[in-house]
Amino acid sequence: MPAPVISVVIPFYAEGATLAEFLSSVTTALDKSGWSYELVLIDDGSPDNTWTTIMGAAARYPAIRALRLSRNFGKELALCAGLERARGDAVIVMDGDGQHPPALLPDVLHLWQTTGVDIVEAVKTKRGPESLSGKLSALLFYIILNKLSGFDLKGASDFKLMNRKAVNAWLEMHERNVFFRGMTVWMGFTTVRLPFEVAPRSAGKSSWSYLKRLRLAVTGLTAFSSFPLQLVTLAGAVFFVFAVLLGAQILLELIIGSALMISLGIVGEYLARIYEEVKGRPRYVVTESIESANTQPLPAADATRPITGP
Numbered sequence: 001m002p003a004p005v006i007s008v009v010i011p012f013y014a015e016g017a018t019l020a021e022f023l024s025s026v027t028t029a030l031d032k033s034g035w036s037y038e039l040v041l042i043d044d045g046s047p048d049n050t051w052t053t054i055m056g057a058a059a060r061y062p063a064i065r066a067l068r069l070s071r072n073f074g075k076e077l078a079l080c081a082g083l084e085r086a087r088g089d090a091v092i093v094m095d096g097d098g099q100h101p102p103a104l105l106p107d108v109l110h111l112w113q114t115t116g117v118d119i120v121e122a123v124k125t126k127r128g129p130e131s132l133s134g135k136l137s138a139l140l141f142y143i144i145l146n147k148l149s150g151f152d153l154k155g156a157s158d159f160k161l162m163n164r165k166a167v168n169a170w171l172e173m174h175e176r177n178v179f180f181r182g183m184t185v186w187m188g189f190t191t192v193r194l195p196f197e198v199a200p201r202s203a204g205k206s207s208w209s210y211l212k213r214l215r216l217a218v219t220g221l222t223a224f225s226s227f228p229l230q231l232v233t234l235a236g237a238v239f240f241v242f243a244v245l246l247g248a249q250i251l252l253e254l255i256i257g258s259a260l261m262i263s264l265g266i267v268g269e270y271l272a273r274i275y276e277e278v279k280g281r282p283r284y285v286v287t288e289s290i291e292s293a294n295t296q297p298l299p300a301a302d303a304t305r306p307i308t309g310p
């Protein structure tokens with residue numbers, strides 16, 4: 001069987017309820033476009049009936065190839081598994097929850113064919129119904145990522161067409177920490193953007209917990225910027241300068257302090273002597289004396305008597 005021209009890679013996690021309907025809208029859209037295609041479906045370790053539904057669909061549509069991961073590895077790795085197996089000249093990646101409208105597929109293919117670009121990227125004009133905190137944290141993430149890495153990923157989605165050249169380049173990236181959106185932007189290649197509005201989920205709820213989102217954000221940031229690493233060196237340098245300045249200041253204060261203490265000590269020495277003098281005590285005290293009778297008693301000491309000869 002010749003390789004199909006278009007591969008559509010779709011990861012599914014617990015989408016059993018809507019999968020059959022979703023697949024029929026995908027095949028309808030692709031049939032309309034007139035290209036030959038294959039669907040590469042990945043069951044990312046779903047706990048529900050996703051796999052049996054996929055098997056049922058595969059019996060009806062020969063274009064389906066599917067694989068089931070042994071456990072839930074996360075969407076990015078499910079995409080990896082799909083991309084490695086896709087055989088098409090162009091590969092389209094899309095979500096399996098209906099948020100990436102299958103009706104857009106003919107437009108994506110048409111744009112690829114008419115422009116001859118390597119990548120057609122569907123960009124969100126409006127994020128789907130999401131909580132305010134979800135929107136804000138996504139915005140913050142894209143701002144930080146843009147500042148750190150220089151790549152503008154705002155509006156980027158995982159709804160893309162890549163030609164064989166781009167897919168092969170993507171497969172050359174062997175990292176374990178996969179951030180699909182960022183890696184395709186990083187590769188470069190000629191890209192056109194096709195705006196679309198994110199549809200509400202067809203059923204269920206997004207399986208991205210805050211923790212999972214945060215983990216993907218950290219993967220994205222660390223994969224595209226080594227600035228956080230350099231930040232440590234920078235902090236070290238800044239603290240070193242502080243330490244030297246602070247050390248010099250403390251040394252100076254110690255020197256000044258000890259000079260002051262020595263000066264005070266010297267002043268104290270003089271002060272002690274002045275104190276002794278101020279007290280004006282006699283130099284000595286006599287307790288008894290003997291004078292012989294013929295001897296003239298010495299005149300009493302008279303400090304005011306002028307010193308004269310004998």
Ligand code: UDP
Pocket residue numbers: 011012013014015044072073074075078094095096097099205206207208
């Ligand atoms: N998905 C997956 N593995 C997971 C989580 C999600 O394959 O661990 C699939 C899911 O079935 C859907 C797509 O990835 O087709 C997008 O998931 P979701 O709608 O939960 O994410 P969001 O639209 O909120 O980014």
Ligand code: MG
Pocket residue numbers: 095097099201206
């Ligand atoms: Mg979704």
